[in-house]
Each structure stands twice: as C-alpha cells, then as structure tokens.
Amino acid sequence: MWNFMESTQPSVFVNTTKEGIERVKRGMYAFLLESTMNEYITQRDCDLMQVGGLLDSKGYGIGTPTDSPYRDLVSNAILKLQEDGVLQILYNKWWKQKYGGGKCDNVDDKKDSANELGLANVGGVFVVLLAGLGLSVIVAILEFVWKARQNADQDKQSVCAEMAEEFKFAIRCGGTSKRLNKKKRSRTPLNDTGVHLVPLTGLPRGTAVPFKDNMI
Secondary structure, three states, X not given: OHHHHHHOOOOOOOOOHHHHHHHHHHOOOOOOOOHHHHHHHHOOOOOOOOOOOOOOOOOOOOOOXXXXXXXXXXXXXXXXXXXXXXXHHHHHHHHHXXXXXXXXXXXXXXXXXXXXXXXXXXXXXXXXHHHHHHHHHHHHHHHHHHHHHHHHHHHOOOHHHHHHXXXXXXXXXXXXXXXXXXXXXXXXXXOOOOEEOOOOOOOOOOOOEEOOOOOO
C-alpha cells in the first residue's frame, strides 16, 4: 500500500487535514484520517463518510514522569470515569451535540449502506447454486433411466416396469442388499447332490432313495 501511494502521480499526500477533506470532496480520492477526528468531522459534514473498519486501534493516554506519584492516581481516576460512563457522556456532548454535532443523525446510516450487500450483489451465487442443483437432478434422472434400460434388456421386460421395480427397491426401508435382475436370478444354479426324494407307495414320507435313470 505504501509503495503504491509513494509511486502514484500526482502525489496522494497532503499537508493538512483540511486539504485532504477538500480533495475527498472533489472525488476519486480516499483520505486516511485518525479515527477520533474522522468521527468528529463526519458528524458535522454529511458529504463525508467512513468506509470500512479501523486500520489500527490505539488509545489516548496522559504522560507523567517516570515513577511519578500521580501516575496511579490519574489511571484510577480515568478508570472510574470510564466505569461510571462519564467519558461516554463527554464524548456524546462534544462529538455529537456541541458545535453542529449530530446534524447527520437523520441521514441514512452511510457507513452501513457502504458495507452492506443487497440481493443484487449476491444474486449470482444463488443462480449458480440453483443451476448446479438442477443439473445434478437431470444427471441423476438420466443415470436412473439408462440403468433401468440396461436391466430391462436383461430381464426381458419393458423399461417402465423395470423403472417401477427399481424405484420401489430404492425407497424400500428394509433390506440393504442390491436387487438382482431376473436373468441373474433365473440362472442361479442348483446343487445336485445325487439324491432325490421320490414319493413311493408304502414308504414313509420323506424316505430318501437313490435316483436311477430307469426309475419311473
């Protein structure tokens, strides 16, 4: 920032605060000013406003000689004034009431209007979000139809029927196993143990007898 300010022509530096304020009013210029004086001036000149927050935060103090016996007394007195709200009362009196202070209170909050973002500023974010959501839904539907068409060819049934079965399986609460298509279920081999149950007259039900080719 300093390098930019130092190299800019014409020079951005001014000799007095009054000169800086006049240059701000001419436009295309921002003046870095101490915050306390900035608040005092913007309370009386409604054409000026503070943009952004503070670059730094420092307080005022009362200097005393080293090891001065009055240092603690002054510090305690200032703390008491601050705790009792006297300093805030004095600030409001001399910054916002006396000598034309507070004349800009009826004007819209300039600071907030400079920093706030409206729907027009962030509308593009919602447009991109909605477009991405719509695209994802379309891709999901196309993938569902393509998968249903593949399964329909294997199950030898219509695409609509296959889509209905896939949809019922997807919304079913119970069960986590993947649904097998009809073709795979029909091709599931059965283990042949070589022993078959054949109902014969005179034998108890469930009697196992060896199966032979010439048995009728």
